[in-house]
Amino acid sequence: MTVSFLDLRAPYVELKDELDSAVARVLESGWFLLGEELSAFEREFAAYTGTQHCVGVGNGLDALRLCLSARGIGPGDEVIVPSNTYIATWLAVSQVGAKLVPVEPNERTYNIDPEKIEAAITSRTRAIIPVHLYGQPAEMAPILTLARQYGLFVLEDAAQAQGARYLGRSVGGLGDAAAWSFYPGKNLGAFGDGGAITTNDAALAGQLRTLRNYGSTVKYVHEVQGGNSRLDELQAAVLRVKLRSLDEWNGRRQRIAQQYCEDLLDLGLELPFVPEGMDPVWHLFVVRSPNRDALQAQLAACGIQTLIHYPTPPHLQGAYRELGWKQGRFPIAERFHEEVLSLPIGPHLGLDQVQAVVDAVSRSSARSARV
Ligand SMILES: *Cc1c(COP(=O)(O)O)cnc(C)c1O
DSSP states (O other): OOBOSOOSSHHHHHTHHHHHHHHHHHHHHTOOSSSHHHHHHHHHHHHHHTOSEEEEESOHHHHHHHHHHHTTOOTTOEEEEESSSOHHHHHHHHHTTOEEEEEOBOTTTOSBOGGGTGGGOOTTEEEEOOBOGGGOOOOHHHHHHHHHHHTOEEEEEOTTOTTOEETTEETTSSSSEEEEEOOTTSSSOOSSOOEEEEESOHHHHHHHHHHTBTTOSSTTOOSSOOOBOOOOHHHHHHHHHHHHHHHHHHHHHHHHHHHHHHHTTTSSOBOOOOOTTEEOOOSOEEEEOTTHHHHHHHHHHTTBOOBOSOSSOGGGSGGGGGGTOOTTSSHHHHHHHHHEEEEOOOTTOOHHHHHHHHHHHHHOTTSSSOO
């Protein structure tokens, strides 16, 4: 049996009739941007996340960047980010001209370590961007306490965590604002690019609506130099359909994760750790092994496709060469990048496929002890 990492066609097959009619409805309407589908999706996604406002934008990176811009964060300001994240979190900060201040992750959750944040705060710090990495909420309570104490803007990077809950509350309404991505492979994915911001701050939501549309709310009146980053009607219509299945799909991911956690116990791998009060949505199921590359090769030989999230930490990417951060600067993030391996997981992965993954890991000689 071969097991691919993620099947992006299966959600369409499952919801074909509803998705076809949603797409047809938009095509028939002849209205493709900033219309009723977007307004409806914004209402529905705000309700889903328990927030007052949702603003659809072109992608997750823009969602992050526009929030920072709207708050006037730019050159001379510092923004605290996790050293262990997808590069988009960092790019949003560097694109507005602010200074990146990376903070290392907790060794067990992979998320930013709240105990290391205070030491990184200076008089120039304006914001913190906790990332709910792999679909598990960051430890928000201590982060919010620090933010209140120092007057910092908290922007959740919720790109990987649609539906995740923290102490019973949906992520996306915990900080001052949250950025979402609807990249096709995310738990709630469009048929192309898409993104959104959720917030309870009406003034911020208003600014974002202006910034995403040429600095304009009234046609041909431009109060500020905005950009062009809109969630289009086709994607909004598709997302409305898929949103109705999100909880069920996250539930399937949860069952697979539980299966992995039971069956892979005692095999020498570092398994995901879920702290009390967290309800992750298993965007990724990430294990760690000192023999990661050999394990990945052996699984590939058994027909199991795995991925690495991520092979190189942002500070060692060519994109940030000019900052001069060398190997050894963020050692926890660096070690994670050498050891992490993402096993297949998704709402359309069959239990027989999960079993095939478990069998292949069990047979692998690379799973434990250093070779
Ligand atoms: C996917 C992702 C983004 C960016 O989303 P795009 O829609 O691809 O721009 C940002 N942050 C994290 C953590 C992500 O995983």
